[in-house]
Amino acid sequence: MEKPQEEILRATGLSKTFRLSAKQQKIERTKDRERVAVDQLSFSAYSNEIYGLLGPNGAGKTTTLRMLATLIKPDSGDALVAGKSIVREPEQVRAHIGFLTSELKLEDFFTPNYLFDFFASLHAVVPERAAAQKKALFERFGIDEFAEVKVGNLSTGMKQKASLVISLVHDPDIIIFDEPTNGLDVITAKVVTDYLYELRGQGKTIILSTHIFSLVERLCDRVGIIIDGRMVADGSLAAICQGKCLEERFFDLYVKEAGEVA
Amino acid sequence: MGIRKPTANSKAQSGFMAVMKKELKRFFTDRRMVLTTILFPGLMIYLLYTVMGSALSSFTTVDEGYVPQVYAVGLPGSLEPLTGSAGLEFQAIDEGQVDAIKESIQNKEADLLLVFSPGFADLVADRLAGKTDALGTTPPSVELYFNSTRTESSNAYGTMAGILGAYKDASFPLFTVNAGDQTFDLASERDTAGFLFSSLLPMLMMLFLFSGSMAVAPESISGEKERGTIATMLVTPLKRWELALGKVVSISCIALLGGMSSFIGIMMSLPNLLGSLPEGANATLYSFGDYALLLLVILSTVLVFIGFISIISAWAKTVKEAGSLVMPLMILVMLVGAMAMFSQSAQQGLLFYLIPVYNSVQCMVGIFSFTSAPLAVAVTIGVNLLVSAACVFVLTKMLSSEKVIFAR
Ligand SMILES: Nc1ncnc2c1ncn2[C@@H]1O[C@H](COP(=O)(O)OP(=O)(O)OP(=O)(O)O)[C@@H](O)[C@H]1O
Ligand SMILES: [Mg+2]
Numbered sequence: 001m002e003k004p005q006e007e008i009l010r011a012t013g014l015s016k017t018f019r020l021s022a023k024q025q026k027i028e029r030t031k032d033r034e035r036v037a038v039d040q041l042s043f044s045a046y047s048n049e050i051y052g053l054l055g056p057n058g059a060g061k062t063t064t065l066r067m068l069a070t071l072i073k074p075d076s077g078d079a080l081v082a083g084k085s086i087v088r089e090p091e092q093v094r095a096h097i098g099f100l101t102s103e104l105k106l107e108d109f110f111t112p113n114y115l116f117d118f119f120a121s122l123h124a125v126v127p128e129r130a131a132a133q134k135k136a137l138f139e140r141f142g143i144d145e146f147a148e149v150k151v152g153n154l155s156t157g158m159k160q161k162a163s164l165v166i167s168l169v170h171d172p173d174i175i176i177f178d179e180p181t182n183g184l185d186v187i188t189a190k191v192v193t194d195y196l197y198e199l200r201g202q203g204k205t206i207i208l209s210t211h212i213f214s215l216v217e218r219l220c221d222r223v224g225i226i227i228d229g230r231m232v233a234d235g236s237l238a239a240i241c242q243g244k245c246l247e248e249r250f251f252d253l254y255v256k257e258a259g260e261v262a
Numbered sequence: 263m264g265i266r267k268p269t270a271n272s273k274a275q276s277g278f279m280a281v282m283k284k285e286l287k288r289f290f291t292d293r294r295m296v297l298t299t300i301l302f303p304g305l306m307i308y309l310l311y312t313v314m315g316s317a318l319s320s321f322t323t324v325d326e327g328y329v330p331q332v333y334a335v336g337l338p339g340s341l342e343p344l345t346g347s348a349g350l351e352f353q354a355i356d357e358g359q360v361d362a363i364k365e366s367i368q369n370k371e372a373d374l375l376l377v378f379s380p381g382f383a384d385l386v387a388d389r390l391a392g393k394t395d396a397l398g399t400t401p402p403s404v405e406l407y408f409n410s411t412r413t414e415s416s417n418a419y420g421t422m423a424g425i426l427g428a429y430k431d432a433s434f435p436l437f438t439v440n441a442g443d444q445t446f447d448l449a450s451e452r453d454t455a456g457f458l459f460s461s462l463l464p465m466l467m468m469l470f471l472f473s474g475s476m477a478v479a480p481e482s483i484s485g486e487k488e489r490g491t492i493a494t495m496l497v498t499p500l501k502r503w504e505l506a507l508g509k510v511v512s513i514s515c516i517a518l519l520g521g522m523s524s525f526i527g528i529m530m531s532l533p534n535l536l537g538s539l540p541e542g543a544n545a546t547l548y549s550f551g552d553y554a555l556l557l558l559v560i561l562s563t564v565l566v567f568i569g570f571i572s573i574i575s576a577w578a579k580t581v582k583e584a585g586s587l588v589m590p591l592m593i594l595v596m597l598v599g600a601m602a603m604f605s606q607s608a609q610q611g612l613l614f615y616l617i618p619v620y621n622s623v624q625c626m627v628g629i630f631s632f633t634s635a636p637l638a639v640a641v642t643i644g645v646n647l648l649v650s651a652a653c654v655f656v657l658t659k660m661l662s663s664e665k666v667i668f669a670r
Contacts, residue, residue, distance in 0.1 A: 024670055069497050072664040091499050099497040105490040109288055121280040122498040167497075 005046040008174055008205040009068070013077035014041040016063050016229075037063040039229040040077070045205050045222075047173075050196060052216040053209040054250070055226035061209035062101070064226070065178050068207070069099040082173060095123065098167040101178035105163075108152030112143050112162040115151070116169060123170035130169060137165040141191065157188035164192065175199060177208040181215060193219055213246045225250060227257045277500045281508025285482065289516050299477045299516065303470060304523030311531035330418035333363045334376040338383035341429065348421050352376075364407055373415040374422060375407040390433055452632070455547050460630035461603045464623045466528055467521070468599035471560065472592055474520030475567040478513050480584035483575035493667060506572075506657040510650065514568045518561060548629075555639055556629050562646035563622040567595075569653025576660040579669055599623055607633035615641040618649045 016038040025031065038060040045051040053061045066072045068079055070090035079086045082096040106115055113134075120130035138144040141161040146154060151162060160183070168175070180196065181189040196206050196219065210216060216223050217237065223246075224234040232253050233240050241249050289295055334352045345352065355363065366372040379385075385402040404426060408419035431438065440446050449457075486492040495505060529545045548556075571588055578584035598619050608628030615621040621642040628634025660666045 021670060066668075071493065071496060072668065091501070094497055095499045097497070103490050104494040104497065106494065107288070107486070107489070107491045109292065110284075114287075118280060118284055119494075119498060121276050122495060122500045124276055124499070 005048050007044050008047050009045040009079065009081050009207065011044070011064075011068070011077070011079035012042045014038055014064065014067055014074045014079060015076045016060075016067060016072065016074055036229050038067070038074075041226070041229070041231050042077075043224045043231060043234050045174075045207055047203050047205055048200060049221045050200050050206040050208065050219050052220035052223040053207070053226055054211065054213070054216050054223055054246075055209075056211055056254075059226040060229040061211075061226060062178055063229075065099070065101070065176050065207070065209055069097060069176055070094055071099075095170070096173055098170070098172040098175045100164060100167045100176070100180070102160075102182055103178075104167075106151045106159070106166065109150060111148050111150055112138070112154075112166070113147040115162070116166055119166050120169045125170050133169060133171060137168065140195070141165055157184055160184055160188065161191070164195070172204075174205045174207070177206065179210055180208050181210070181212070213250065217246050225253055227254060230257070232257050277504040278508045281495075281500070281505055282512045285509060285512035286515070288482075289478070289512075299474065299520045300523050303474065303520050304525075304527035307470070307524055307527035308531045311528070312534040315531070315535035328414060330373040330414055331371070332374045332376070332418060332422075333359075333372060334378070335360060336378035336380065336382060337376065338378065338386075340383060341425075345422070345425060348425060350418065350421065367407055367409050367415065370409060370412045370415070373408065373412070374418040375405075376422065377405040377407070379403045386433070452547065455544075456631045457606075459547070460605075460607075460627045462532075463528065463630055464602035464626035465596075465599035467525060467560065467626060468563075468595055468619075468623060470524030470528075471517065471521040471564055472567055472595050474524065475513075475517040475564060475571050476585070476588055476592065477520065478516050479568050479571040480575045480578070480581050480588065482509060482513050483572050484578045484581045484584040487576070487667065488580045492661070496661070496667065502661045503654070503658040505661055506654050510565070510568055510572055510654050510657065513572070514561075514564050517568055518564045521560060521564060552629055555634070556626065558643055559622055559625045559629070559639060562643045562650070563619075565650035566618050566622075566646045566653070569650040569657075572657050573653055573660065576657055576666055595619055602627050607631050608635070608638065610635075612638060612641060616645055618646060621645060 015036070018035045018037055020028070020030070020033060020035055025033075041060075041064060043051070053064060055061050063072070067074050068081060068086060070086050070093050073087065078088075081093045084092040084096065086093050106112075110118070116134050116138075117130065120127075120134075125133070138147060141164070143158070143162055143165060146158055146162075151159060154162065175196070177196070180192055184192065193215070196208070200206055200221075208220075220237060222234075222236050223240055225232050225240070233249075237246070240246070244252075289299075329349070329351060332350050332352050333355050335355060335357055337352055337354060342352075360375070360377065363372055363375045367375060379402045382402045382404070385399075389401070406419055406422060409415040410419075447454075483492075492505075496502075533544070570591060571584075574587045574591070575581075575584040578587050601620075602623045605624075605627055608631065609615070609624040614624060615638045621638075625634060625639050625642045628638065
């Protein structure tokens with residue numbers, strides 16, 4: 001049933017360095033003026049695939065995904081998303097991706113119904129198609145009952161579902177998802193991950209970031225392990241694990257890269 | 263039903279329109295926001311000025327039926343008919359009671375005490391008759407005792423002093439000043455009213471337009487940034503300039519409505535504030551053309567205000583921070599507005615109309631005082647549109663900047 005895989009995304013040598021403000025230096029108790037958040041990161045993702053970026057806090061996962069979503073520009077390197085450069089053609093990249101993170105919020109004042117239509121028009125989706133997509137997705141996630149409730153009055157889980165649905169208004173081929181299960185209860189988390197699996201079945205590419213090993217093991221076809229902004233391992237789950245469990249392999253790599261686990 | 267092709271052009275249009283519509287919907291479906299930014303300003307100004315006006319006038323008026331308590335020592339009979347017509351009634355007293363009356367004037371129980379020098383009427387008559395020996399002596403005198411902290415007392419004093427002055431002039435004129443019934447102030451009623459409006463309204467308008475802008479722009483820009491909802495739009499193909507322009511235009515519409523509500527509030531409360539206005543000083547003083555010009559000037563001014571405040575709001579991390587960053591600008595605008603109170607007519611030099619804010623004030627002075635030059639108004643509107651376009655450009659750049667959107 002699955003279509004043959006093709007390369008949909010290719011990142012080459014992505015790097016990002018942040019200048020630290022005095023305030024940030026104080027908070028993080030460091031004298032460094034700069035922080036290398038992402039360091040020469042390269043990887044590829046294919047259709048019919050869920051690719052996981054796995055790494056501890058501060059590894060640079062969010063920064064990487066933001067670069068792919070064209071919200072921030074890499075200092076060097078580039079990535080082709082559906083054949084479009086994130087550096088030179090950011091607008092076209094945005095037309096092909098759905099980006100979802102807990103930091104991107106929906107306005108509390110509006111209803112899911114209104115916001116779906118609003119984002120559909122930002123994506124220039126033909127109204128009939130948007131309506132069909134809305135009906136299908138709202139039913140699928142049980143949002144239809146809450147379609148006219150202001151986002152501010154929705155539960156956390158329902159808000160997250162609404163965000164997910166709205167990030168998919170334009171039926172993107174590539175879905176970029178930062179910490180998909182963060183802050184969700186097990187039931188809502190399962191609804192979300194099941195849906196990601198379903199999207200994978202439709203031939204889409206899903207790139208997600210997480211620090212949860214079980215999520216990667218359960219969901220991902222391939223995984224890239226990021227430590228301190230560098231890709232220390234990249235490949236199919238089986239190739240990375242080499243018979244061990246993922247957690248064990250991760251700590252092997254971590255000790256090799258960063259020394260002792262403090 | 264045609265299928266809308268997502269060509270660059272149709273997309274651009276729909277993005278801008280979508281942002282506009284969203285902003286306006288956000289505002290107009292929120293009853294509290296509509297009340298606080300559009301209805302309340304006008305209503306508050308009307309109530310405030312009306313209350314202020316009646317408080318002010320109560321300082322200077324007394325109850326209509328009030329009869330002042332006036333006492334006199336040695337009142338000449340020839341004066342009585344004059345005073346009667348002015349509504350003053352005298353109680354004759356003798357010299358022994360003077361101190362007691364003075365005390366009650368001090369205690370605000372009595373209003374006025376007149377003490378005529380002995381033989382007042384005869385001495386006046388002698389001097390009128392030109393008796394030379396009378397001219398060499400000290401003239402007869404009247405002493406008026408009153409209490410300036412009691413309105414009734416100082417009113418009675420004013421009336422009496424006026425009567426005595428007129429009596430003196432009439433009996434022995436050296437020369438007269440403005441005697442007669444003709445109008446000596448040759449300013450037309452229109453100019454008098456225009457002068458009044460042009461010294462008051464520009465400053466008030468600037469104040470209300472600015473505070474109207476401040477009520478909406480930080481909320482819409484810093485607020486969305488603070489709540490993380492602006493980034494959600496930034497991951498769509500929406501162009502940054504569409505977002506910037508959509509925000510500026512829609513917020514300006516709202517701020518303009520707030521400003522108009524304030525203007526109506528001022529016009530309606532002005533008669534109450536100033537007590538009585540000069541003849542013809544009301545909203546009908548100005549023609550439709552004047553109002554149309556005024557509206558254009560106001561509109562372009564609001565665009566400039568919103569442009570400036572939007573940039574500050576995009577820079578700020580929170581609505582609160584935006585509020586405090588805008589304060590210096592607000593003070594500047596107020597100062598420039600206050601300068602209008604001292605200008606007789608609009609600035610003549612065209613170069614002055616290249617300065618935003620100042621040009622708006624001068625245009626309003628010009629329109630209200632009937633001294634505006636069409637070219638100056640045109641320059642002002644042009645400059646303001648250019649400035650706001652530049653602001654939209656800067657805002658576009660800011661919205662594209664990760665440092666602005668993801669500032670830590
Ligand atoms: N805008 C910024 N300014 C300064 N430093 C930043 C900025 N964004 C991220 N960083 C720093 O870059 C590093 C990588 O951050 P990033 O958020 O990408 O990590 P992450 O892998 O997503 O971590 P987490 O699991 O905690 O979400 C961190 O040290 C972070 O403090
Ligand atoms: Mg993160």
